[in-house]
Amino acid sequence: MSLPSIDSFLSALQQQLGDAAVQTGAAVEARFHTDWSGQPPVAPLALVRPRSTEEVAAVLRLCHAHRIAVVPQGGLTGLAGGAVPVQGCVALSLERMNAMEAVDARTGLVTVQAGVTLQAVQEAAVAAGMVFGVDLGARGSCQIGGNVSTNAGGNGVLQHGMMREQVLGLEVVLADGTVLPMLRPMLKNNTGYDLKQFFIGAEGTLGVITRVLLRLRPMPQAKATALVAVPHFDAALAVLQRMQGRFGNSVAAFELMWDSFVQASIQWQKLQAPLAERHPLLALIDVDGKDEASLRDAVEEALGEAMEAGEVADAVIAQSHTQARTLWKLREAPAELNTQMHPPINFDVSLPQADIGRFAQAIQADFDARWPGHHTLFFGHVGDGNLHVSTDGATVRGECDAVEAALYAQVERFHGSVSAEHGIGLHKKPFLHASRTPQELAAMRAIKAALDPLNLMNPGKVFDL
């Protein structure tokens, strides 16, 4: 495109939205150049910060007419590079679309603009006497639109499902500016294709999410937290099955930590060891219920039975909220990864649940052989089949690419997923083939071409055309 044409595009943009909502060139703040993924920063042609769906539609119509790519941006906390600008694009930040439009406590529904933070939704839910089903570390910065676009996971998946299962409706603007108002507040709505599903997890490649209708969940009246030492992975699965058999969907969390992770966490965060001895694995278990005391008794009884069955070697049940927080502190080591590893090589993979133990063993053996002395931590939302792995780049001669290739090769061998919850973005694009067949990728490209024939929406993310 010739420069005069770009100039006329930019002035049309400023005319449409007003100067305050448009920044161009060097005036675009650096924070919009990349996200938490560590991908190299890219300056967009312009940054727009619309305040309404109508303004988003106007921007997209204009970009469509001028064949300018659009990269939607939420809280920029993504770990896969999905919101990093591409050369010559308009970065479309939703941060000014942060209205909490409606909270209906009676029917447990919330309607928000896409730029509202996750934490704001969580707080609105609690104020209405309910809870929101998704929680993750970036809650204060990440935005609902980004959570939907990446189908965010986090700590509540075991009980409430991923972000997809919290979404009752979406308003989306397509590449040509068409608005799809899929916001009818019904749990059940079988009227043709459930279009909103197409945009959940699409990482902004099919349209811009502008408004979201979310369902809330009942607030549990009591919660029990236990830290449980198990001798091996199959015992951990047996404990999970036992707890779910007894407490059903009230098992709110089942996080597993391998000993290497536990030791790193204790050291990095200067914690006291939670149990007298070291064990191969520790499970953090949350259970919801009606009454603290009787719930603790029931959890103690279930864990006692598990101990008799040889599934549990030791356990502690929190006697207070403070003690529960102390136990959960052990799980918060990931916040230290960036300062303690040089650099951390982080993985977010999913595996058939029964195979997670064997997968971790295979990785450990593989890395032991190739990088003796490597420092690798295993932990994750094992109740969901989701394992996180972090390897210290300094302990593998900085061979980050080789570590990635080795791990994803094992994921492919175990028929796992190279991305459980973080998405593909730019970062995992080279490995997508390990979890998807060429036929599946062709079907995705056909969908992309159908909804965005000019390939203007977040081009080059997830897959190349």
Place this chain on the structure above:
Amino acid sequence: MSLPSIDSFLSALQQQLGDAAVQTGAAVEARFHTDWSGQPPVAPLALVRPRSTEEVAAVLRLCHAHRIAVVPQGGLTGLAGGAVPVQGCVALSLERMNAMEAVDARTGLVTVQAGVTLQAVQEAAVAAGMVFGVDLGARGSCQIGGNVSTNAGGNGVLQHGMMREQVLGLEVVLADGTVLPMLRPMLKNNTGYDLKQFFIGAEGTLGVITRVLLRLRPMPQAKATALVAVPHFDAALAVLQRMQGRFGNSVAAFELMWDSFVQASIQWQKLQAPLAERHPLLALIDVDGKDEASLRDAVEEALGEAMEAGEVADAVIAQSHTQARTLWKLREAPAELNTQMHPPINFDVSLPQADIGRFAQAIQADFDARWPGHHTLFFGHVGDGNLHVSTDGATVRGECDAVEAALYAQVERFHGSVSAEHGIGLHKKPFLHASRTPQELAAMRAIKAALDPLNLMNPGKVFDL
């Protein structure tokens, strides 16, 4: 297409699958000509009953080469006409693909061919010590592939969600015979578009579902059933909110029956009245728990509080399984609709939950004015926002079309859905516009054209191109 070409197509079909798997012309049994919707029967050009995914792919490749339409058929229990053959089509029945391939009790996963009945999955789940999340009246005949294709609802939605939320993976054959093996057994799998979502609820218009990976749910150890009389709709919602606030996701059913329905049910099924007096509304409530006696006590306590708050006028809690079944019998009147109404005009609509009471009143008033003496029943899965309405055609001068138009006009006015759980098929195609904007329909057509460019998959269902 000329006749010689059809002959060569049919002989190629028979050569591919063997004579036993192919019937043509008058040899096709009448049961494959229509479904439970009452749509006029249509004889297909041929009926094929493949035994494997490979055979399905071979059929679709052949149909694609000869430009022959394909109508997938499951148990033919659909109420919207989605599986009724179209002129000149191949009807593709999945009934021979009824293998229960794998049941993994430890991780709660089941893999089945698409032709397995819902009941067979339910029984396999129970044999593995778990339950399957979807249940509906046609369980003995309907097939899992059809349940997925229509995103079936039923009695378990409040607790476990629709069929969509039970599906972890799908194998689908596209119109050109391409097989998409989206069967990785992971709860979390953010690797590009979640393609399987596109086929759930697509009513066979995007491909043929051949295998399904399902998740099971923990089996509740105890269940309490209560029949609760409430004075008005808002009180019913208050009771639901109260029960969910106390029992969370353990509230397994919340079915509401208006008095007209209750009286018809008592009369048709020759039941004893369950309560001493008549009430405007009765709610059937199931709650899961750990222990029958303490659960009944807790439900009684909660209902006692609701009574003090004026939300409940009378209630009975089942003291045995037999009594629970007797209470649930009241909800089974719909099985009598076809013999008791002449004909029944049935509706399956969804509304913003808070508006269901006002919607029912509006319909009643509307019909009272236009068809004095009409007999109309209101009932439904109100916990899910799903209302069923049945009007006796004999009491509205047989003006079935006018009754439909009047009801769907109110659905549009209340921003509801013309199909909560039955789908669109042929039957509701004229009313789809009441729940979807032209822009949404255009996006659906674009998706359809992307995955089935020759419009061979179940053409003319859901929408016209």
